[in-house]
Amino acid sequence: MTKPISIPRPLVRVNQWTIFLSVILTWVTGQYGLIAIPLVANLLGVLTGFNPIMRFAKLFLTKDIKAYIPEDVGQQKFNATIACVCLAGGLVGFVLNISVLAYSFTFMVALASFIALLGFCIGCFLHFQLKQFQYRNSLKNS
Secondary structure (H helix, E strand, O other): OOOOOEEEHHHHHHHHHHHHHHHHHHHHHOOHHHHHHHHHHHHHHHHHOOOHHHHHHHOOOOOOHHHOOEEEHHHHHHHHHHHHHHHHHHHHHHHOOOHHHHHHHHHHHHHHHHHHHHOOOHHHHHHHHHHHHHHHHHHHHO
């Protein structure tokens, strides 16, 4: 079975909304276990390629998968890795009752997911800058 090279944009958007809303609900309710939902889903996505949030949302797609704007799988794994680090940092902060850690990490991931929903992907920008750095560095070393 071949792995997909792209993910339909609506599935990515559902994942971004899940991250954003879980953080907001965590702040409002104090139930920090809510951020474990996108953390586990994105961690599974990074490690196994199976994100249960996206898989569930796929059931509601009305058009053929190829009809949607594609998002690169590699890019999404990079973004999901950053999200996992921030969500895990936030969860650890809440569990250990270190408010500065908890709110700093959850604020970063909530802001990044909200900005992505508005159309600018901070993770994509970071990924591009990293690739540019690696390319320039390879030119210097050759």
